[in-house]
Amino acid sequence: MQIAIIGTGRMARNLGAGWARAGLSIVFGSRNPQAHADLAESAPGAQVTEPTAALDGADVVVIAIPFPAVEPFAREHADKLRGKVVVDISNPFNHLPDNSVAGAEITARAIGPGARVVAAFKSNFWETLLEPTDPRYDIERDVHYAGDDVEAKKLVGRLIYDLGFRAIDCGPLKNARVLDGMAPLIIELDKRYANGERRSSWRLLSVPHVD
Numbered sequence: 025m026q027i028a029i030i031g032t033g034r035m036a037r038n039l040g041a042g043w044a045r046a047g048l049s050i051v052f053g054s055r056n057p058q059a060h061a062d063l064a065e066s067a068p069g070a071q072v073t074e075p076t077a078a079l080d081g082a083d084v085v086v087i088a089i090p091f092p093a094v095e096p097f098a099r100e101h102a103d104k105l106r107g108k109v110v111v112d113i114s115n116p117f118n119h120l121p122d123n124s125v126a127g128a129e130i131t132a133r134a135i136g137p138g139a140r141v142v143a144a145f146k147s148n149f150w151e152t153l154l155e156p157t158d159p160r161y162d163i164e165r166d167v168h169y170a171g172d173d174v175e176a177k178k179l180v181g182r183l184i185y186d187l188g189f190r191a192i193d194c195g196p197l198k199n200a201r202v203l204d205g206m207a208p209l210i211i212e213l214d215k216r217y218a219n220g221e222r223r224s225s226w227r228l229l230s231v232p233h234v235d
């Protein structure tokens with residue numbers, strides 16, 4: 025299975041590194057691939073190419089670019105994204121202040137009928153993506169995900185486990201409206217209780233084990 029990760033920033037790098045270490049095939053899509061050849065060091069075996077080329081042959085596409093760029097990207101590449109499992113990790117913050125629609129719903133609409141969008145990783149910091157078990161408490165961190173396509177969600181759940189996290193299925197894509205609010209809240213909580221250190225995670229205590 026090939027995973028295309030669009031973007032070469034903090035989230036892209038750490039997701040790519042984690043999946044490459046788990047033995048998955050990674051291709052990064054960058055607007056400037058030559059500048060990011062070093063990604064192959066953190067994600068062994070990974071290729072770096074233009075975004076359009078990265079989409080060719082990908083089974084899963086993780087869009088790891090800033091929220092305002094996601095909808096235009098999805099619209100521009102709708103033909104290639106349709107039918108593929110698309111993981112939207114973007115946090116809208118003040119771009120969608122009233123949470124009446126999820127960023128991932130906008131992405132799905134931009135792709136159109138046949139979109140298989142799963143919202144995931146929104147409430148996890150890039151700083152902890154390679155630390156799925158919090159060493160301070162020896163507790164696995166949770167990754168929340170939501171989507172309407174059952175098979176797409178199963179695949180994303182497995183990819184979350186491949187990184188070492190617990191995968192928490194949060195239901196249909198519309199529930200990503202809540203997930204969009206979790207990042208701003210955990211940032212606020214970290215400021216209040218952890219001097220702004222970004223190492224917190226959400227943990228669902230009533231689920232000792234999730235398959």
Ligand SMILES: NC(=O)c1ccc[n+]([C@@H]2O[C@H](COP(=O)([O-])OP(=O)(O)OC[C@H]3O[C@@H](n4cnc5c(N)ncnc54)[C@H](OP(=O)(O)O)[C@@H]3O)[C@@H](O)[C@H]2O)c1
Nearest residue numbers: 031032033034035054055088089090091093114115149150
């Ligand atoms: N930072 C976090 O802890 C965190 C946590 C959860 C979710 N997220 C979400 O994950 C996404 C990426 O966050 P990040 O922190 O990794 O960001 P980042 O470090 O700023 O990286 C973003 C990457 O996106 C690409 N990019 C930038 N502007 C773009 C544009 N206008 N159009 C297309 N591509 C563009 C760039 O790659 P190229 O220059 O190579 O194209 C850049 O390296 C965001 O949507 C964010 O909300 C972040």
